[in-house]
Amino acid sequence: MKIPFNKPYISPKEEEYIIRALKSQRHSGNNAFGQKAISFMKDKYGFNEIFLTPSCTSAMEMGALLAGIKPGDEVILPSYTFSSTVNSVVIFGAKPVFCEIEPNTLNIDVSMIESLITPRTKMIIPIDYAGISCEIEEIMKIADKNNIIVMQDCAQSFGGYFNGKPNGSIPHLAAFSFHETKNMNAGGEGGGLVVNVPEWHQKAYFMQEKGTDRRLVLDGVKSKYSWVEKGSSYLLSDLLAAGLLAQLEGEEEIISKRRLVTDAYCQLFNSFKKRGNLNIYISEDHIKTNHHAFWVVFDEADNRRRFIERLRAFDIFVYIGYMPLHSSPMGVKFGYKPDSLPITEEISKKVVRLPFYAGMADDGLIYTIERMSLVLNEIYGK
Numbered sequence: 111m112k113i114p115f116n117k118p119y120i121s122p123k124e125e126e127y128i129i130r131a132l133k134s135q136r137h138s139g140n141n142a143f144g145q146k147a148i149s150f151m152k153d154k155y156g157f158n159e160i161f162l163t164p165s166c167t168s169a170m171e172m173g174a175l176l177a178g179i180k181p182g183d184e185v186i187l188p189s190y191t192f193s194s195t196v197n198s199v200v201i202f203g204a205k206p207v208f209c210e211i212e213p214n215t216l217n218i219d220v221s222m223i224e225s226l227i228t229p230r231t232k233m234i235i236p237i238d239y240a241g242i243s244c245e246i247e248e249i250m251k252i253a254d255k256n257n258i259i260v261m262q263d264c265a266q267s268f269g270g271y272f273n274g275k276p277n278g279s280i281p282h283l284a285a286f287s288f289h290e291t292k293n294m295n296a297g298g299e300g301g302g303l304v305v306n307v308p309e310w311h312q313k314a315y316f317m318q319e320k321g322t323d324r325r326l327v328l329d330g331v332k333s334k335y336s337w338v339e340k341g342s343s344y345l346l347s348d349l350l351a352a353g354l355l356a357q358l359e360g361e362e363e364i365i366s367k368r369r370l371v372t373d374a375y376c377q378l379f380n381s382f383k384k385r386g387n388l389n390i391y392i393s394e395d396h397i398k399t400n401h402h403a404f405w406v407v408f409d410e411a412d413n414r415r416r417f418i419e420r421l422r423a424f425d426i427f428v429y430i431g432y433m434p435l436h437s438s439p440m441g442v443k444f445g446y447k448p449d450s451l452p453i454t455e456e457i458s459k460k461v462v463r464l465p466f467y468a469g470m471a472d473d474g475l476i477y478t479i480e481r482m483s484l485v486l487n488e489i490y491g492k
């Protein structure tokens with residue numbers, strides 16, 4: 111049996127909606143299915159406004175453009191994240207200021223943020239690793255006190271909650287990924303930018319439509335559109351929005367399937383955590399996970415290596431997670447060294463991400479758990 115790291119989930123209405131979108135002959139962005147997906151999300155999650163984009167990467171670029179990120183600005187973010195988080199501001203000339211992560215969530219360590227703020231700090235970009243929200247309310251307090259914009263990278267956390275509030279509804283800006291590796295898949299690639307500042311909405315409509323005021327023409331306010339802003343093509347095709355809508359409508363089913371995977375992994379790994387062999391995320395009352403992923407931090411890098419190798423021999427694909435950004439070739443160009451962020455560097459050498467997909471409980475979860483149990487017992491003893 112082969113257990114992939116990830117498998118896209120196809121929800122019951124996907125084919126029907128995509129064919130309907132295809133036959134509508136209105137395939138470009140912000141058409142019928144895109145509008146429905148936007149209304150669905152605003153009603154369910156209370157987002158002030160959300161723009162569907164081709165990816166989370168482009169949503170964050172649009173967010174950085176909207177926030178007016180420019181050369182000389184500093185942006186605080188964790189080093190333990192994907193390149194898109196940092197590139198979204200580096201492409202506009204900002205300097206990344208990397209912050210350590212907190213070992214129980216692998217999210218940005220909020221207690222260190224204030225020490226990194228300077229008069230040049232324009233933005234903070236926390237991420238929600240593995241679908242677990244960062245401490246967004248604490249981050250907002252720091253940001254408000256210092257007049258800083260927060261763009262939450264919710265690539266992995268769509269459908270989760272912080273203190274009863276949907277992820278993405280709290281900061282100024284938030285970006286989601288609807289890539290096929292995420293809980294909700296907009297036909298392979300997709301994203302969304304939440305804009306919770308009403309005064310920024312009109313600018314965002316213009317920026318999304320290549321810097322034109324086409325939106326005003328669609329709304330019947332103007333007869334001809336013209337170039338009014340900086341902008342790009344940050345639109346999601348309506349064929350992909352149709353796929354996304356089907357997934358959004360099936361969210362409860364997707365989450366309940368994924369919950370079974372979390373539960374099984376927790377049951378297996380908890381006893382090893384209790385013995386001090388490894389660390390896993392332990393649920394907290396104020397956070398509701400979307401069951402996106404499961405990570406394990408081993409006590410020693412060599413035990414991680416053994417775990418990965420033994421599982422590969424069983425055709426079970428587990429991965430090492432992110433390579434820290436501060437010690438990557440680009441991070442070094444910004445003046446960082448591996449020991450600039452020792453906690454991040456250390457954790458990244460010991461962390462493993464486990465296979466995780468909706469439907470795994472129907473096919474492959476028992477096989478995976480049995481093999482992992484065998485390997486953990488080999489490494490740590492019974």
Ligand SMILES: Cc1ncc(COP(=O)(O)O)c(C=O)c1O
Nearest residue numbers: 165166167192194237265287289
């Ligand atoms: C934290 C984070 N941000 C951004 C992205 C980029 O998402 P997308 O592929 O939708 O551009 C990813 C992708 O996995 C991610 O993990």
